[in-house]
Amino acid sequence: xxxxxxxxxxxxxxxxxxxxxxxxxxxxxxxxxxxxxxxxxxxxxxxxxxxxxxxxxxxxxxxxxxxxxxxxxxxxxxxxxxxxxxxxxxxxxxxxxxxxxxxxxxxxxxxxxxxxxxxxxxxxxxxxxxxxxxxxxxxxxxxxxxxxxxxxxxxxxxxxxxxxxxxxxxxxxxxxxxxxxxxxxxxxxxxxxxxxxxxxxxxxxxxxxxxxxxxxxxxxxxxxxxxxxxxxxxxxxxxxxxxxxxxxxxxxxxxxxxxxxxxxxxxxxxxxxxxxxxxxxxxxxxxxxxxxxxxxxxxxxxxxxxxxxxxxxxxxxxxxxxxxxxxxxxxxxxxxxxxxxxxxxxxxxxxxxxxxxxxxxxxxxxx
Amino acid sequence: xxxxxxxxxxxxxxxxxxxxxxxxxxxxxxxxxxxxxxxxxxxxxxxxxxxxxxxxxxxxxxxxxxxxxxxxxxxxxxxxxxxxxxxxxxxxxxxxxxxxxxxxxxxxxxxxxxxxxxxxxxxxxxxxxxxxxxxxxxxxxxxxxxxxxxxxxxxxxxxxxxxxxxxxxxxxxxxxxxxxxxxxxxxxxxxxxxxxxxxxxxxxxxxxxxxxxxxxxxxxxxxxxxxxxxxxxxxxxxxxxxxxxxxxxxxxxxxxxxxxxxxxxxxxxxxxxxxxxxxxxxxxxxxxxxxxxxxxxxxxxxxxxxxxxxxxxxxxxxxxxxxxxxxxxxxxxxxxxxxxxxxxxxxxxxxxxxxxxxxxxxxxxxxxxxxxx
Numbered sequence: 007x008x009x010x011x012x013x014x015x016x017x018x019x020x021x022x023x024x025x026x027x028x029x030x031x032x033x034x035x036x037x038x039x040x041x042x043x044x045x046x047x048x049x050x051x052x053x054x055x056x057x058x059x060x061x062x063x064x065x066x067x068x069x070x071x072x073x074x075x076x077x078x079x080x081x082x083x084x085x086x087x088x089x090x091x092x093x094x095x096x097x098x099x100x101x102x103x104x105x106x107x108x109x110x111x112x113x114x115x116x117x118x119x120x121x122x123x124x125x126x127x128x129x130x131x132x133x134x135x136x137x138x139x140x141x142x143x144x145x146x147x148x149x150x151x152x153x154x155x156x157x158x159x160x161x162x163x164x165x166x167x168x169x170x171x172x173x174x175x176x177x178x179x180x181x182x183x184x185x186x187x188x189x190x191x192x193x194x195x196x197x198x199x200x201x202x203x204x205x206x207x208x209x210x211x212x213x214x215x216x217x218x219x220x221x222x223x224x225x226x227x228x229x230x231x232x233x234x235x236x237x238x239x240x241x242x243x244x245x246x247x248x249x250x251x252x253x254x255x256x257x258x259x260x261x262x263x264x265x266x267x268x269x270x271x272x273x274x275x276x277x278x279x280x281x282x283x284x285x286x287x288x289x290x291x292x293x294x295x296x297x298x299x300x301x302x303x304x305x306x307x308x309x310x311x312x313x314x315x316x317x318x319x320x321x322x323x324x325x326x327x328x329x330x331x332x333x334x335x336x337x338x339x340x341x342x343x344x345x346x347x348x349x350x351x352x353x354x355x356x357x358x359x360x361x362x363x364x365x366x367x368x369x370x371x372x373x
Numbered sequence: 374x375x376x377x378x379x380x381x382x383x384x385x386x387x388x389x390x391x392x393x394x395x396x397x398x399x400x401x402x403x404x405x406x407x408x409x410x411x412x413x414x415x416x417x418x419x420x421x422x423x424x425x426x427x428x429x430x431x432x433x434x435x436x437x438x439x440x441x442x443x444x445x446x447x448x449x450x451x452x453x454x455x456x457x458x459x460x461x462x463x464x465x466x467x468x469x470x471x472x473x474x475x476x477x478x479x480x481x482x483x484x485x486x487x488x489x490x491x492x493x494x495x496x497x498x499x500x501x502x503x504x505x506x507x508x509x510x511x512x513x514x515x516x517x518x519x520x521x522x523x524x525x526x527x528x529x530x531x532x533x534x535x536x537x538x539x540x541x542x543x544x545x546x547x548x549x550x551x552x553x554x555x556x557x558x559x560x561x562x563x564x565x566x567x568x569x570x571x572x573x574x575x576x577x578x579x580x581x582x583x584x585x586x587x588x589x590x591x592x593x594x595x596x597x598x599x600x601x602x603x604x605x606x607x608x609x610x611x612x613x614x615x616x617x618x619x620x621x622x623x624x625x626x627x628x629x630x631x632x633x634x635x636x637x638x639x640x641x642x643x644x645x646x647x648x649x650x651x652x653x654x655x656x657x658x659x660x661x662x663x664x665x666x667x668x669x670x671x672x673x674x675x676x677x678x679x680x681x682x683x684x685x686x687x688x689x690x691x692x693x694x695x696x697x698x699x700x701x702x703x704x705x706x707x708x709x710x711x712x713x714x715x716x717x718x719x720x721x722x723x724x725x726x727x728x729x730x731x732x733x734x735x736x737x738x739x740x741x742x743x744x745x746x
Contacts, residue, residue: 043676046683123537127541132548176498291567304417308417314417340466340499
């Protein structure tokens, strides 16, 4: 019984590992991508090219420009001399932002008339535009505070002090790299499950049944490979994230590896459920794509789940990536404890159990 | 009409009939993308809306109630008042709230008496981008509250510089407008390789290759017919997505059709050729699927400028992105849809896309010739 199962698993391993090219496609691209995408993926901005039009003759306009000039976030690359020159600069994406200080800026400020500067942003790249806008607000706040202090004005009735917990420098790497790991592990695990459709294509299911293998044995053998490949990749990537990219991993590795294991089992279950009744590997591929694309988009990686319509928030409850993304982030950055890990792992367990049972039923009725 | 042309038309008609009968290709090319496009255009948003926000009020006064009200009315927050400091901090630590506004004794005392009352904004730094937005919104809400009280004459005048930000091309700041070009690029990067896999697979699977070879049509004619048919299927898919974007989703279309048509043809050619390259070179289906995902989907997701502004990435990554077709298409779509025909952006992008298409198609031709001989 056990020997039979081991034989079946060894067969699967051999099929995959005997071909040197599939060995390479299995190991190299995911790790390479972790590196490339980790460097590509950043929400942090610096040296944003901006245009400045300062029509103010007084000292305050100059001082404000100096603050933009001194900020590492901005780099003044164009000095248009009229409002009309701003439009082509933005249209051609030569600058991300234009700052326009009007002719009465200093006079208004001295006269207590709360002047306003115009800020034009390139809305094509909306996320960058919004980030840049927040830096403008910061610079203006600094300017206001210093102006008020220098001129003996009473401070505002209330002032805000902001602090970011867990990630005081607001590094976006800490968030993005764990998210990438989930995505890459999802791809690796799902594609490894497609091999079950090959049995159907080659009609070797029937042969296995004739040889006395039970559906449970076949499914177990077909699960071992995707789970172990996904798990090993995930573990390697986590170590790279920790030691190369400096992601903190505050909860230690035990909880992380357990979550990784649950995630790969749940994903394997989904993959097997989708592929085991497919007519061909091609059809299995299509089904897996139709699952993969929404799973990535609804996981809350790029766009927050709270901003989705309520219906989709419910749909995302079926997405194993959602739980893994949440738990790996919590473990890395927030240093979450076991109770929190539990809240994310039990849905993964339910997904794993349901999909594995479904796959088992599907393979069984096939006989 | 020469016999050759007639043969081509017949072969294309054969593909069309087979496709209509099998429907997998139609689903891949037409139904799937539209469903996913609508799902993502309406489903996902970059804005942090309805972020759960805790407001810890240590000592309730008219001032704290007034300020808390300002947070209640802001649509990007879902505010909850809490009166237990430990519970409030715990909720932030477990991620139940994305941010916490702390109005403690100092605020209650100082707000009325000497000014400069401290409003503490604590945000969950897990997602740096959301954290930044939450703290900006929170500071903005406090600033607005202050300004209103100034107007109402309840506190002294604020003598400070404000800014009038205007976001061009997307003045209502709808992230849908920004996301749609990227989603189209992303979906096409998946559909293209899938279609070419279908293109290669059918005859092989159904064993009809021999009967095709028995007809007067040459293998080359046969390939061309397939290419023309699947190319038009890909173009139809992209056209349909663009139509849905403009007429259903309501993304503005400020340019003209000419650059859009060119970009569509080139992009479809790139993706089909990429799919063919994968089908030809990979020995088994597993490798083919992995390569499709890793050369099609993921680069389109990460390196196209769809989610991450490449100008913020290190230079080697920017160079690498030059071989990602979606990168050019996302930029072309963003420009033609939101800005207009700005040829100083469109020309280099179209040029880059054309070079990629030529290289990929030439690569397919070279590989096929080597296989044949």
